[in-house]
Amino acid sequence: MKIVDLSSRSGVSEEMDSLDSSSDRLQRTLGQFELINRVVSRYRSTLTHSVLRDMAQDSSRRYRLADLGAGGCDIARWLIRRCRERGLRLTISAVERDPRAVRYARAANAGYPEIQVVEGNALDGGLLSGADYVYANHLLHHLTDAECTEFIRQIEHAAPRQYVLSDLLRSRWAYYGFWLAAGPFFHGSFIVRDGLVSIRRGFTLQEVRALVSAAAPAHPVTVCRHLPSRFTIRGGTFLNADTARSVAPGAR
Numbered sequence: 335m336k337i338v339d340l341s342s343r344s345g346v347s348e349e350m351d352s353l354d355s356s357s358d359r360l361q362r363t364l365g366q367f368e369l370i371n372r373v374v375s376r377y378r379s380t381l382t383h384s385v386l387r388d389m390a391q392d393s394s395r396r397y398r399l400a401d402l403g404a405g406g407c408d409i410a411r412w413l414i415r416r417c418r419e420r421g422l423r424l425t426i427s428a429v430e431r432d433p434r435a436v437r438y439a440r441a442a443n444a445g446y447p448e449i450q451v452v453e454g455n456a457l458d459g460g461l462l463s464g465a466d467y468v469y470a471n472h473l474l475h476h477l478t479d480a481e482c483t484e485f486i487r488q489i490e491h492a493a494p495r496q497y498v499l500s501d502l503l504r505s506r507w508a509y510y511g512f513w514l515a516a517g518p519f520f521h522g523s524f525i526v527r528d529g530l531v532s533i534r535r536g537f538t539l540q541e542v543r544a545l546v547s548a549a550a551p552a553h554p555v556t557v558c559r560h561l562p563s564r565f566t567i568r569g570g571t572f573l574n575a576d577t578a579r580s581v582a583p584g585a586r
């Protein structure tokens with residue numbers, strides 16, 4: 335495998351971002367995200383300590399979450415199942431730009447009337463209106479730096495109770511580790527090629543902090559690092575420092 339330049343964010347595009355890419359491979363990619371997310375995305379602990387914990391403080395009301403760049407919606411379905419178990423009422427607006435992913439997600443969400451899949455651009459701030467929570471997993475690396483900052487600014491303006499943005503750190507260890515771990519197992523999809531491009535489009539922790547600062551957030555924001563080679567940005571009007579520390583001690 336050739337040596338890649340990871341000194342700055344790459345501008346190389348992912349296959350899945352092209353509307354001309356194979357729909358069959360895209361569908362397999364969306365299906366395989368479920369396993370990838372389970373293994374590396376840490377969404378269960380993150381959403382349990384943020385959204386579910388916050389909702390439990392007043393379980394009598396109904397809440398709304400915007401899941402931006404929702405892909406196949408496997409995380410949204412997991413969250414709805416946890417809410418049902420706990421007697422919590424949540425509606426999810428899953429925003430997705432690619433019409434093929436929208437169709438895939440709508441079919442996969444049969445039996446989940448709590449999730450509405452909306453075809454749209456996550457950078458359209460109007461989609462955030464009325465959201466108690468905003469969530470995005472693996473969306474930021476699809477955006478340019480300027481778009482990331484604008485995105486965070488729009489979320490801050492919408493002032494949800496909490497927001498959680500998770501994505502990839504760019505490092506040699508992440509790049510070659512993913513190549514070794516995923517290469518032999520994921521076939522017939524964009525997972526391996528786009529996964530490597532995603533890491534090249536990922537961020538250093540310093541870059542994430544600079545993007546957050548550039549958005550001039552009005553409320554406290556925490557940037558945490560997680561294994562394996564991931565970060566989470568958490569903010570919102572109901573985020574308190576103790577909650578943030580309990581997710582990733584000392585990582586403020």
Ligand SMILES: C[S@@+](CC[C@H](N)C(=O)[O-])C[C@H]1O[C@@H](n2cnc3c(N)ncnc32)[C@H](O)[C@@H]1O
Binds near residue numbers: 406407409454
């Ligand atoms: C790497 S996938 C992650 C999907 C899902 N969040 C997950 O964790 O499995 C990124 C998704 O974001 C979508 N996307 C990229 N840019 C977008 C934008 N500006 N607005 C809405 N969706 C976008 C892509 O079509 C893709 O489905």
